[in-house]
Amino acid sequence: QVQLQESGPGLVKPSETLSLTCTVSGGSINGGNYAWTWIRQPAEKGLEWIGRTYISGSTNYNPSLKSRVIISIDTSKNQFSLQLSSVTAADTAVYYCVRQVMGKGYFDYWGQGTLVTVSS
C-alpha cells in the first residue's frame, strides 16, 4: 500500500519561502507511470492544483502560481518537494502531496495533509 507523508515547517513568515517534502513509502517513486503532485486547500475552501513533477524531472505548474513555484524530485530518497516563494497570508492552507496516474487524470493516493500558516 503506497503511503505519502508531508513534512516541513508549519509556520512561515510573509515574503519568505515555503518548503515542503513528501516521502513516498510502500513503493518506489520510480515505479509505474505516475505524476507526483501538490494540491492545497485553504480553510473552508476548495482544492487548488499547484503542480506536478515526473521521475524525468519535468514539471507542470498552475499558471496562477507558476512564477513562485518549484517542484522537484529526488528518486534516490523516494521524495519530492515543493517550494513556494514570496508567500503571503493567502498561501495559508493545508498542503497535500498526491500521486496522479499519468494519462488518466485522477489522484489515487493522498498524504494526510499539512497545515502551513503564513504569519509574522
Added chain:
Amino acid sequence: QSALTQPASVSGSPGQSITISCTGTSSDVGGFNFVSWYQQHPGKAPKLMIYEVSNRPSGVSNRFSGSKSGNTASLTISGLQPEDEADYFCSSYTSSTIYVFGLGTKVTVL
C-alpha cells in the same frame, strides 16, 4: 482557469438518492473524460470515489456512480447512509494542461 461549479449543499434522508452536479466548460468537463470525484470527511484527506467520469476504484461502494452530459458531470449516491455525510469535490483536466476542482458540496444525511 475558473473553479468548477457545484451546489454548496445537498441533503437527503437515509435510503434516498441524491445527485451532485459539477458544471464546467468545453475546455474542461465538456472536453475531456478526465472527471473525477473525491469524498472528504472533516480533518481527513480526500478519497477518490469516481474516475474518468464513471469508473469506481476497487473498494468504493457501488452506491456511488458518475455520469456526464455536455459540460456537466454528476455524482449520484444511492441508498444514502450516515457515513456518506461529507464534502464532495469534482475535478477535471483542462485544455490548459492543468487540473481544476469544484468548490465542494456538503452532503448532509437528515
